[in-house]
Amino acid sequence: MNYQQQSAIAYLSGPCLVLAGAGSGKTRVITHKISWLLTECGYDARRVVALTFTNKAAREMSQRLSELTDRRLMKGLTVSTFHSFGLRFLREEARYLDLKPGFSVLDANDSLAIIQEHLETTDKARLRAVQQAISLWKNALIDVDQAEAQAFNPSDLESARTYRHYCATLEAYQAVDFDDLIRLPALLLQSNEGVRKRWQSRIHYLLIDEYQDTNACQYEFMRLLVGKRAMFTAVGDDDQAIYTWRGATVENLKRLAEDYPELKLIKLEQNYRSVQRILSAANQLIANNISTYGKKLWSDLGVGEAIHVTPMESDRAEAESIAIRLSAARFERQAQWRDFAVLYRGNHQARVLEQALRELRIPYSVSGGQSFFDRPEIRDILAYLRLLANEQDDAAFIRAATTPRRGIGQRSLEVLGRYATQHGWSLFEAALNIVGSDVLPTRQSDVLSHFVAFIQRYQAKFLSRAPVYKSQQLTLESALTKVDASVDESPTQAITSLIREIRYEAWLFDSFDEKPAEKRWQNVCELIDWLQYKVDQEDLSLEMLVQHIALMSMLERADDDDPNTVRLSTIHAAKGLEYPHVYLIGVEEGLLPHTGRFEETLTEEEAALAQAHRIQEERRLMYVGITRAQRSLHISWCRARRRARELIACEPSRFIAEMGLVPDPDESDVQEQSISPKQRLSQLRALLQ
DNA sequence: CGAAGAGTAGTTTTT
DNA sequence: CTACTCTTCG
Numbered sequence: 001m002n003y004q005q006q007s008a009i010a011y012l013s014g015p016c017l018v019l020a021g022a023g024s025g026k027t028r029v030i031t032h033k034i035s036w037l038l039t040e041c042g043y044d045a046r047r048v049v050a051l052t053f054t055n056k057a058a059r060e061m062s063q064r065l066s067e068l069t070d071r072r073l074m075k076g077l078t079v080s081t082f083h084s085f086g087l088r089f090l091r092e093e094a095r096y097l098d099l100k101p102g103f104s105v106l107d108a109n110d111s112l113a114i115i116q117e118h119l120e121t122t123d124k125a126r127l128r129a130v131q132q133a134i135s136l137w138k139n140a141l142i143d144v145d146q147a148e149a150q151a152f153n154p155s156d157l158e159s160a161r162t163y164r165h166y167c168a169t170l171e172a173y174q175a176v177d178f179d180d181l182i183r184l185p186a187l188l189l190q191s192n193e194g195v196r197k198r199w200q201s202r203i204h205y206l207l208i209d210e211y212q213d214t215n216a217c218q219y220e221f222m223r224l225l226v227g228k229r230a231m232f233t234a235v236g237d238d239d240q241a242i243y244t245w246r247g248a249t250v251e252n253l254k255r256l257a258e259d260y261p262e263l264k265l266i267k268l269e270q271n272y273r274s275v276q277r278i279l280s281a282a283n284q285l286i287a288n289n290i291s292t293y294g295k296k297l298w299s300d301l302g303v304g305e306a307i308h309v310t311p312m313e314s315d316r317a318e319a320e321s322i323a324i325r326l327s328a329a330r331f332e333r334q335a336q337w338r339d340f341a342v343l344y345r346g347n348h349q350a351r352v353l354e355q356a357l358r359e360l361r362i363p364y365s366v367s368g369g370q371s372f373f374d375r376p377e378i379r380d381i382l383a384y385l386r387l388l389a390n391e392q393d394d395a396a397f398i399r400a401a402t403t404p405r406r407g408i409g410q411r412s413l414e415v416l417g418r419y420a421t422q423h424g425w426s427l428f429e430a431a432l433n434i435v436g437s438d439v440l441p442t443r444q445s446d447v448l449s450h451f452v453a454f455i456q457r458y459q460a461k462f463l464s465r466a467p468v469y470k471s472q473q474l475t476l477e478s479a480l481t482k483v484d485a486s487v488d489e490s491p492t493q494a495i496t497s498l499i500r501e502i503r504y505e506a507w508l509f510d511s512f513d514e515k516p517a518e519k520r521w522q523n524v525c526e527l528i529d530w531l532q533y534k535v536d537q538e539d540l541s542l543e544m545l546v547q548h549i550a551l552m553s554m555l556e557r558a559d560d561d562d563p564n565t566v567r568l569s570t571i572h573a574a575k576g577l578e579y580p581h582v583y584l585i586g587v588e589e590g591l592l593p594h595t596g597r598f599e600e601t602l603t604e605e606e607a608a609l610a611q612a613h614r615i616q617e618e619r620r621l622m623y624v625g626i627t628r629a630q631r632s633l634h635i636s637w638c639r640a641r642r643r644a645r646e647l648i649a650c651e652p653s654r655f656i657a658e659m660g661l662v663p664d665p666d667e668s669d670v671q672e673q674s675i676s677p678k679q680r681l682s683q684l685r686a687l688l689q
Numbered sequence: 690c691g692a693a694g695a696g697t698a699g700t701t702t703t704t
Numbered sequence: 705c706t707a708c709t710c711t712t713c714g
Contacts, residue, residue: 122709178703242702346702573702643699
């Protein structure tokens with residue numbers, strides 16, 4: 001532990017900001033600080049909260065923490081993502097926000113559907129833009145009225161109107177979205193003194209990871225949680241701020257110094273991860289950015305080998321070449337597959353790579369990408385669970401009512417929707433009251449009321465379970481209290497019987513070919529297993545489980561099996577991780593830095609400014625990518641790339657020149673041309689036999 | 690109402 | 705090339 005790390009850990013006199021460069025032992029400082037608080041300073045674990053941005057980071061933190069701390073002292077400690085923490089807060093304080101305890105947590109898909117319904121357009125770009133606008137407004141704590149007042153052009157006005165409709169819909173659904181998980185707690189802490197006092201006296205020390213990624217909302221949340229006492233440690237690196245598109249603002253770093261004049265600033269500049277060659281390139285690159293706090297990273301791990309820069313003919317050739325080079329490198333370096341990572345800008349780039357790797361039988365795993373919980377069959381089942389927990393969740397109602405097909409179609413839903421709007425009901429309530437009304441033919445209303453009765457039957461099953469949330473004295477600790485064990489049927493048993501009753505398996509095999517159907521059914525079974533596991537592990541009620549699922553990005557099983565595979569990952573998803581050998585691909589103008597479409601509504605200067613910010617963020621992204629590498633770094637770019645259905649010419653990224661790198665003579669395209677990838681592939685195959 | 694077929698648009702990053 | 709949408713037919 002170096003001097004700076006030690007002082008960061010031991011500093012407890014007030015607010016503390018640790019500027020931790022890439023690989024400078026950031027997580028180490030946080031975990032040791034928590035351990036220090038618990039074991040040396042006598043802090044009660046229930047009074048300490050550590051917040052991260054990703055589930056992965058939270059998991060790693062508690063993992064590493066438990067390696068250096070007595071388990072008994074950790075009891076009641078909170079290490080979670082901002083969003084999970086916000087969810088827990090909301091569950092406890094739901095009554096102050098007119099939210100019922102079973103409120104739904106909508107994911108991005110659900111919220112997009114609401115927006116689409118209101119806008120009545122299928123223009124995907126527009127929909128995304130509006131969704132983004134709404135999210136940014138929420139994250140900046142701008143309410144509907146303010147948004148409308150600030151709208152200067154028709155496009156913004158339409159977005160603001162949609163914002164209004166969107167918020168109203170969420171309220172009607174008794175649902176919150178991701179942004180609300182932080183926004184609502186922040187607003188409640190602002191407006192309700194009693195709640196504020198309670199939380200401020202409950203939390204004695206707060207730690208925040210990746211502080212540079214906080215948005216205005218999260219800042220406010222944090223500020224109100226720590227109160228005047230201001231006992232917190234924020235750890236971050238302004239050079240690694242790569243989420244400003246999500247509302248994160250580096251301004252928060254400056255604001256911290258302004259709001260807390262007594263703020264203790266500690267810089268961690270020694271890098272323990274990479275060889276000097278890699279670090280120098282990273283430093284040289286990031287020097288092109290305007291930085292808030294200057295940092296000079298250094299390491300004593302030696303100079304290291306040269307950074308390879310390789311031009312490729314096409315994205316296909318790049319993928320094949322990477323596959324070959326991975327095989328060769330593993331052999332030459334006597335390394336494991338898990339020592340290698342291939343990083344890229346966009347998820348779609350994984351496609352070609354996967355193909356190439358499969359051809360060479362190279363084991364790989366893709367991080368990020370499509371989430372397990374995004375698969376249609378999983379969403380089907382979850383729709384039922386969501387509906388059980390909250391019958392006002394219209395989105396869940398529609399999905400559950402129409403899957404599997406039970407004779408409720410577009411037309412019936414339209415009529416039902418109108419009927420519901422007329423009376424100010426949810427779809428569920430409307431369906432409940434539809435028998436006897438003459439809005440639908442008896443055949444349809446029978447099916448609907450049959451469906452409603454079915455849902456109610458299962459609701460009763462779950463309701464008979466101890467409803468944890470009703471307890472008035474619910475606290476952080478007791479939220480996880482064991483569910484009444486005297487009930488005859490476990491939640492997962494009930495879910496299993498529900499799935500059987502809707503004949504989901506049969507429906508799958510009916511609607512799809514044997515192979516895909518089997519896979520889907522397997523996923524459903526996996527979901528049930530996972531639910532069972534969660535129920536056993538954490539004693540969560542169905543409600544809490546369902547709410548939590550929206551926050552799970554991937555199947556969290558990776559920790560038990562430790563696959564020896566090459567990691568394929570977006571640079572974003574690789575943040576915080578490190579690999580001995582990194583291949584950074586697609587380093588081209590237009591892709592990295594990525595250039596999206598420019599906004600027509602902006603003036604020329606505004607557009608130029610936005611563009612400048614964009615480039616800086618992309619540069620930080622490149623910086624993050626580079627600094628993942630410990631020993632060797634390989635950068636490649638393509639002369640041409642398939643995009644949509646045409647081949648477009650590409651230029652090497654300006655970042656390559658900014659780092660002062662030139663193509664590596666040994667691996668230049670001369671060799672690429674003299675021997676085709678296919679030939680090299682078969683050569684290598686022969687070699688490997 | 691729902692399934693099968695034809696046509697068409699599409700690519701940033703994520704809790 | 706593929707994944708999704710819209711259309712048409714039973």
